[in-house]
Amino acid sequence: MNTRTPVRERLLDAADSLLFIEGAFATPVDTILKRAGASPPSLYAHFGNKEGLIAAALRRRLNIWTQVWDDAIAAAADDEERLLALWPALATYQAERLPERWCAFSGTSAAIVNPGPDLRAVLEEETALLRDRLLAYSEPVAGAAAAHLASALMTIYAGTLALMLREPYEDALEEGRRAAEMLVRSYRVARERAV
Amino acid sequence: MNTRTPVRERLLDAADSLLFIEGAFATPVDTILKRAGASPPSLYAHFGNKEGLIAAALRRRLNIWTQVWDDAIAAAADDEERLLALWPALATYQAERLPERWCAFSGTSAAIVNPGPDLRAVLEEETALLRDRLLAYSEPVAGAAAAHLASALMTIYAGTLALMLREPYEDALEEGRRAAEMLVRSYRVARERAV
DNA sequence: GTCTATACGAGGATAGAC
DNA sequence: GTCTATCCTCGTATAGAC
Numbered sequence: 106m107n108t109r110t111p112v113r114e115r116l117l118d119a120a121d122s123l124l125f126i127e128g129a130f131a132t133p134v135d136t137i138l139k140r141a142g143a144s145p146p147s148l149y150a151h152f153g154n155k156e157g158l159i160a161a162a163l164r165r166r167l168n169i170w171t172q173v174w175d176d177a178i179a180a181a182a183d184d185e186e187r188l189l190a191l192w193p194a195l196a197t198y199q200a201e202r203l204p205e206r207w208c209a210f211s212g213t214s215a216a217i218v219n220p221g222p223d224l225r226a227v228l229e230e231e232t233a234l235l236r237d238r239l240l241a242y243s244e245p246v247a248g249a250a251a252a253h254l255a256s257a258l259m260t261i262y263a264g265t266l267a268l269m270l271r272e273p274y275e276d277a278l279e280e281g282r283r284a285a286e287m288l289v290r291s292y293r294v295a296r297e298r299a300v
Numbered sequence: 301m302n303t304r305t306p307v308r309e310r311l312l313d314a315a316d317s318l319l320f321i322e323g324a325f326a327t328p329v330d331t332i333l334k335r336a337g338a339s340p341p342s343l344y345a346h347f348g349n350k351e352g353l354i355a356a357a358l359r360r361r362l363n364i365w366t367q368v369w370d371d372a373i374a375a376a377a378d379d380e381e382r383l384l385a386l387w388p389a390l391a392t393y394q395a396e397r398l399p400e401r402w403c404a405f406s407g408t409s410a411a412i413v414n415p416g417p418d419l420r421a422v423l424e425e426e427t428a429l430l431r432d433r434l435l436a437y438s439e440p441v442a443g444a445a446a447a448h449l450a451s452a453l454m455t456i457y458a459g460t461l462a463l464m465l466r467e468p469y470e471d472a473l474e475e476g477r478r479a480a481e482m483l484v485r486s487y488r489v490a491r492e493r494a495v
Numbered sequence: 496g497t498c499t500a501t502a503c504g505a506g507g508a509t510a511g512a513c
Numbered sequence: 514g515t516c517t518a519t520c521c522t523c524g525t526a527t528a529g530a531c
Contacts, residue, residue, distance in 0.1 A: 112515075127413055130325035133506055144516050149508065207410065214465040215402065215410050218322055232466045257479035261452075263466070264459025270409040271427045271458070284452035284483065291486040307497075328524055339498050344526065 113151050115141040120162040125209035129159055129216040159213060160224040166209055167231055173198045174238075184245040185289055191239075191262055192282035199274055207274075208266035235259060247292040254292045261285045308346050310336040315357045320404035324354055324411040354408060355419040361404055362426050368393045369433075379440040380484055386434075386457055387477035394469055402469075403461035430454060442487040449487045456480045 110118075119141035123132045134155055138145060152158040177194035181187040199205070206212070210231045213224070220228065239258050243251035265281025305313075314336035318327045329350050333340060347353040372389035376382040394400070401407070405426045408419070415423065434453050438446035460476025 128325075128411060130323070130411065131413060134508085135506070145508070146510095147515060150514075155507070206413070208462070211462055211465050212410055215407055216323060216325065218326060218401070253478060253482075256475040257456075257482060260456055260459035260463055260472075260476050260479045262459065263462035264455035264457065267403070267406055267458035267462040268455055270406050277455075280451040281455050283448060284455045287448075287452060287486060288479065288483055291482060329526085330524070340526070341528095342497060345496075350525070 112141070112143050112147045116143055116148055116151065116158065117162055117165055119143075120158050121166065121203065124159060124162060125166075125203075125205040125212060128206075129213055134158075156217070156221055156224055159217075160221075160227055163209060163213060163224070163227045163231075166203055167227060167234070169202060170194075170198060170231075171234065173202055178242075184242070185293065188239070188242040188246055188258070188289055189282070189285055191258070192265070192278060192285060195265065195281075196278055199278070207269040208263070211263065211266060235262065243292075246289060246296075248296050250292055250296065254289065257288055258285055261288065307336070307338050307342045311338055311343055311346065311353065312357055312360055314338075315353050316361065316398065319354060319357060320361075320398075320400040320407060323401075324408055329353075351412070351416055351419055354412075355416075355422055358404060358408060358419070358422045358426075361398055362422060362429070364397055365389075365393060365426075366429065368397055373437075379437070380488065383434070383437040383441055383453070383484055384477070384480055386453070387460070387473060387480060390460065390476075391473055394473070402464040403458070406458065406461060430457065438487075441484060441491075443491050445487055445491065449484065452483055453480055456483065 116137065119137045123137055123140060134145070134148060137158070138148060148155075148158060152161055174190065174194040177190035177197065178187050180193075181190045203209075210228055213220075214228055217224065236255070236259060239255040239262075240251060243255040243258070247254040261281055261284050264284075265277050268277035268280065271277075311332065314332045318332055318335060329340070329343060332353070333343060343350075343353060347356055369385065369389040372385035372392065373382050375388075376385045398404075405423055408415075409423055412419065431450070431454060434450040434457075435446060438450040438453070442449040456476055456479050459479075460472050463472035463475065466472075
């Protein structure tokens with residue numbers, strides 16, 4: 106057990122690698138503790154209870170995910186690629202950074218019907234991040250139809266992750282990416298024709 | 301308590317109205333038993349265990365859902381409406397037949413990582429139904445591109461339901477329907493132009 | 496076939512020592 | 514700050530009576 110890493114980090118690492126793969130409900134605190142090489146009081150001192158640990162793990166995830174998405178946007182060549190950067194970002198996130206069975210945020214929402222304030226806050230933050238960015242990056246591509254394009258991409262994003270429950274994640278990513286591309290192209294063409 | 305309805309039905313009704321709203325894990329058998337006015341041995345005699353009850357409830361759901369979808373397809377006016385019938389069907393299903401917090405099948409997959417054979421079977425059946433029908437009804441609209449259109453619609457379908465975890469179901473349905481419409485129109489246009 | 500009562504185990508959380 | 518040991522509740526499932 107690496108005791109150089111602070112217990113708090115070890116707990117978050119363990120929680121992260123278990124909660125969003127096995128499911129928040131299906132993973133007992135006990136299993137997380139074992140993986141972290143920590144004892145119950147450490148968990149409860151640092152996070153209050155299990156839900157507090159989940160919220161903290163999600164918050165860290167949200168930070169990392171935001172960074173990954175930022176990088177993908179920065180690597181994009183034009184407006185259309187910037188808008189579609191969500192899918193390359195998902196691929197990086199899933200394969201290199203923080204694997205998850207499917208969307209950690211949707212999964213938590215699904216598992217916990219009435220989250221406490223802290224958990225609710227981080228969940229809503231993630232939804233807001235998605236909506237806001239998709240809307241902002243839709244503007245240059247779709248103009249007046251940006252809101253429609255953004256909400257369609259939101260649906261495809263949620264669907265890409267939800268499909269991971271039904272098929273290998275590579276397939277879901279590929280299908281989602283292709284659907285998003287087709288849609289964005291349609292909106293661009295529609296706009297060019299209107300102008 | 302209505303004792304005229306057989307216990308088996310009462311258990312399925314109770315399970316259905318709880319498992320897919322509160323979540324499969326979050327709902328204890330106890331709560332289902334109370335709602336059904338039944339006793340533990342009835343449940344275990346009829347369904348073996350909790351997972352058996354879940355599988356049976358999902359199977360009944362799949363039958364009803366198939367029927368609702370059939371009706372929506374029958375009511376459609378042309379090829380394009382038949383392909384898009386999924387969304388009106390979802391609206392009917394959610395509002396009039398079997399309300400659910402979001403997709404009962406995806407929700408069960410998310411909650412139970414390693415389902416037993418019976419449960420796995422009904423989950424896979426539902427996925428197959430979706431894929432097969434979407435592909436079949438995509439053919440007349442998209443021709444050679446049918447497979448791509450079908451998988452895009454599959455993504456949008458999954459996304460429509462997953463968005464219900466983030467916003468009211470009416471909004472998710474509306475966004476999903478609009479995205480699907482736009483996509484189908486694009487494929488139709490692309491095909492007409494190619495011909 | 497269905498109920499009452501209960502066994503059994505697991506999971507979340509805490510007390511108190513170091 | 515962290516650990517060992519433990520408590521207590523809750524959830525699944527069964528035994529045995531009616």
